[in-house]
Amino acid sequence: MLTLIIVFGVLLVLGILYFIFRIGNLVSLVKGKEDEETSWNSINAYLFLFFMIGSLGAFFWYSYATFDGYNLPVASEHGEVTDYLFWLTMAVTVVAFTIIFIVMFWFTFKYRYEKGKKAEFFADDHKLEIAWTVVPAIVLALLIFSGLRAWNDITDEASKDAAVIEVIGQQFLWTARYPGKDNLLGHHNYKMIDASNEFGLDLSNENSWDDFKSLELHLPKGKEVKLMIRAKDVLHSVFLPHFRVKMDAVPGMHTTFKFIATKSTAEMRSETGNPNFNYEMACAEICGKGHFSMRFPVFVHDSVEDYENWLKSQDAWLKQNPDYLKQVPAEKREAAIVKAGIPADSKEAIQQAPAVTLN
């Protein structure tokens, strides 16, 4: 396949070369050597004209014909706004682009060299120059202000009852941590990370007892979500293409992004007509060898209740790793057992375990 394409490419190049030389030779034969330069000049001028028509034609045709192929469906509230801004900017710029593109290549064609012609000595025109400084400035100002308003809304503080979800990037996978019933994420400390305690949960903090881990990002539909983003090792970037969400994960700091999903996975499946459709999260900041493989499945529940039912069905991390009760200060252990929902029969054994203090 590849060999074929390479051979084809080489043949194409050689063919074009031969063709152009042949035309050149024929033209110079007909016109005589003196006019050869002028003929080449005309060939180039015509080629620019053809290029202008052909490329604009291809641009408009492809953009129209394959619109559904490159236009990703949007599934978040702010995404509707940024998409609107995107297409508004597209409309403005495509109009400007098309006009300038046509005018420029028309000029190159129209004013090609002619023997004995003299160019116009036209060095400046202040009215013209002021006009084309002021007009783009005004148009840009409008675009800037509509963009800034959207940006300020998007980056504003999340509301207090937003669902908080922590997303953690590491080479080369994502994990999510949900805050449990208290809707508060427990403290973490990177020095407490070990093979089981991937989050570096600080179990002396009571908020951490009911936190749970998920290998899939579950989101409610129609409820604000606040993503708390961090990274363990190098930079990563949370990218949720359908939700128009992107924010870097930075070791040593928390970044956040708030948004409201507007379409559940089921709705998107029927909208796209693809029963296997799934939302996905990707990494958008180079992070090493496996950068391209950091897929994190995303599921949007049909309703907030549905989402909350899912939350309830999940086991706290501490319940799954009861050994770590040792890290809970002895006097708080009873409370931790209750909060993590650890069944009564395993309580006894753990209660007897000696207290362990971290070094």
Next chain:
Amino acid sequence: MATIDIHPQTSTHHHDDHAHEHEHHHGNFWTNYVFSEDHKVIAKQFLITGMAWALIGGILSVLFRLQLGFPDADLSWLKPILGGWLTPEGKIDPEFYLALVTMHGTIMVFFVLTAGLSGTFSNFLIPLQIGARDMASGFMNMLSYWFFFVSSVIMFTSLFISTGPASGGWVIYPPLSALPQAMQGSGLGMTLWLVAMAIFIASSLLGSINYITTVINMRTQGMSFTRLPLTIWAFFFTAIIGVLSFPVLFAAALLLIFDRSFGTSFYLSDIYIGGEALPNQGGSPILFQHLFWFLGHPEVYIVLLPALGITSEIIATNSRKPIFGYKAMVGSMLFIAILSFVVWAHHMFVTGMNPFLGSIFTLLTLIIAVPSAVKIFNYVTTLWKGNIRFTAAMLFSIGLVSFFLTGGITGIFLGNSAIDIQLHDTYFVVAHFHLVMGSASFFGMVAGVYHWFPKMFGRMMDERLGYIHFWLTFLGVYLVFFPMHYIGIAGFPRRYYSWTNFETFSGFADLNMLVSAAAILTLSAQFIFLFNFIYSIFRGKAASANPWNSTTLEWTTPRNPGHGNWPGEIPTVYRWPYDYSKPGAKEDFIPQHIPYSETPESNLPHENELIKLELNNGSIDVEKNKH
């Protein structure tokens, strides 16, 4: 020599010429061609090194395009070159893919479009166009090249070490670039990258300081700032930007070296990697990004302004018209140069930077579109009612304007922080900067080579091969980068080895194949240029002193100007550089050194006033020469 050179307007010149010629004839191979202090030789050294780098950078890009366009292809036939970097199935290793991307970026941005472009044309044109015998300091100029050479050798060596060259992206964001345990390329490869760049920065500063000094101090009589060709204005602004921004990259690199080797925590904090929690705390990766982009964004204009300057000159010459709005052109370059320092954080809207800064930088970034638009309008108006000769240089200049338009307009999307959320680090960005900065600057550089080749080597390049080279490259570049807009709007992230892990990014195999095929075509077309270049140096048609009927001073030198440029007196300048097709004039161009007193038929009313001053100046000159 240097002491004499800093007095350009004295009668010692005549005496000086003998010294120059003396050296020119009796210098040995080493002083004439290797450790030369002649700005023209140094320019050629930069050009040829830059071309070698461009070829390497281009080949690297085709290698990773093979992976992206033909992911199933068996590349075992590349085994002799790539060896262990191919997987047993004949695929490019994912980590080596990142190394290719990183080195392609580094090489193209710094070694080709900074050193190759500014190094060649600032060196070659500044003394010739302002009427100087050489640079302010020939020795510093020579050092500038040899620092660049050493830097090149180190960077080139890093391609061949067993752990591979730097692989964390050309922006080398820590912690990835700081931790050898994060990826192989962050080991020795990164160390060599940092050392090479530190030396590169020294080279760039030596060059820039020289350019600035020369432009300010060594203009010939009558060459006021308002009579400078736009090329010189562009090189002048570029050098100033370089002097102000490159030291910041040096600082960023130095702190990174400390973090890597001496246990500091400027950029590192709370890291757990390879089963171990690192002791570093309190650093910020965002700090590095600020420092990097404080150079990184002005760097865009370091790369672009010289190309725009070259294009202004070529478009005016070949339209046989004055450049439209000379003052607006200078003004917009000045404005761009200033603004280039206050827009850097538009690369960082979604990196965790304070969103309020995002608003400020959106505002400042979009302002920069205004002077850029003015430049495009001025180019187009220069073509209007011209008498356009399509030399190869002119074709590439028109190509540049076309790319500058196509790629510049997408900047309006990316500079708007709200829209950038989705587009950041997707192929939309790749399309944008490759057109507006990469291809546009590259076209400026190639246009410059075609245009000034006769003055560099005394021979003409073959124009027909130039046309073919242009059309293949022009179409090729559009076919490579235009489809990337669609891929980017669809959300495809940059620096992905493969997209098959994601349903969302499963399409566009056809476009990616087209892009890769076009990349191969574009690279192949460069060999036509390479052939033309080498062939013409030795066998090209002999050039006349002023083959393009151009007005600027370099064309008043002999066919092969020696060290010192003009065999006799340096010409005095009497007029601006764009007197093309002046009404009433006998020819369609009046060179800068022709006094108004000799062209009464074409003078504008205010120019007749200037004749008196000319006579005065003239007599002063005569007086001086008698001593």
